[in-house]
Amino acid sequence: MALAMLVKAMIDGAMTCRELAEHTGLHYLTVLHYTKAMHKAGAAHIAAWDHDSVGRCSIRVYRLGAGKDAKKPTRTRAQVCADRRARKRDAELLNLVDA
Numbered sequence: 001m002a003l004a005m006l007v008k009a010m011i012d013g014a015m016t017c018r019e020l021a022e023h024t025g026l027h028y029l030t031v032l033h034y035t036k037a038m039h040k041a042g043a044a045h046i047a048a049w050d051h052d053s054v055g056r057c058s059i060r061v062y063r064l065g066a067g068k069d070a071k072k073p074t075r076t077r078a079q080v081c082a083d084r085r086a087r088k089r090d091a092e093l094l095n096l097v098d099a
Helices: 002-011 017-024 028-041 077-098
Strands: 044-051 057-064
Touching: 002 017, 002 028, 002 057, 017 028, 017 057, 028 044, 028 057
Parallel strands: none
Antiparallel strands: 044 057
16 A cells, blocks of 8 residues: 555656655655665656755655656866855855954
8 A cells, every 4th residue: 555655646746755755654764665666676767866955966856657867966076176165265254254
């Protein structure tokens, strides 16, 4: 019954594991196991990547059916360093304002 509820929810469209867990009432880890097994068997594919709370693309968005997995977006070292420098510059500005 649980697997049927999960498949029914995935028919509606692409969803993350967290959304599937909320929609079906299943535990998040159970949904992770089911989606991993469905992906391995070729019954589902990764349709997109979603951003987590930190801003990284690490949340898989699954879609039912065979298909090619979406490529995980990567950032170049230059982009990573530029973001780090910007965060450091912002922190220094905040320290100047607080002082």
